Amino acid sequence: MFCRECGMEIGKKVKVCPNCGVKPLHGTKHCQACGANTKSKHELCKNCGAQLITKGAALKEENAPKTAKAASFCMPVVGIILFFIWHAKEPEKAxxxxxxxxxxxxxGMILYVFGIVWGGFSAATGY
Ligand SMILES: [Zn+2]
Ligand SMILES: [Zn+2]
Structure with a gap:
């Protein structure tokens, strides 16, 4: 792959570009697939058609919306569905x-267990 900041060819597992010192996917100036020049607003590389990966921008929205979090907390089914929707495209969100x-x-399980204990307690002492 190529460093998105300076366009130098680097190994896939390189975390920080040895040429410019920036995390390779945090730049927006070059395509990570072919090294061609790109602009920060580009989604696809004009040269090779690859989907441009921008980790810097993705970091900001790595967190799922609050409403989605609340919904999945109250209704785990919603969370599971959202997880399957997001896990391919947005693993951080997922x-x-x-x-x-x-x-x-x-x-929910704590409440459930508490309910059983409470139910047992009141059944034992209740009547
Ligand atoms: Zn670089
Ligand atoms: Zn490209």
Missing amino acids: KSICNWTIGGVAF
């Missing part, structure tokens, strides 16, 4: 929604 879904399930 991850965060996954955490909220697990949190919601755990919270």
Whole structure:
């Protein structure tokens, strides 16, 4: 792949470009697939047609919307659906929604267990 900042060819696993010192996918000036010049607003490379990856911009919206988090916390089914929708395209979002879904399930289970204990307690002492 190529550094998106300076266009130098680098290995796939390189985390910081040895030429310019920027994280390779945090730049917007070159295509990561062919190294051609790109502009920050470009979604696809004009030269090779590759989908341009911009980690810097993606970071800002890595977190799922609050409403989606709340929904998946209250209704884990929603979280699971959102997870499957997002996990191919937006793994970061999917991850965060996954955490909220697990949190919601755990919270539900605590309430459930509490309900059983409470029910057992009141049944034992109630009558
Ligand atoms: Zn570079
Ligand atoms: Zn390209």
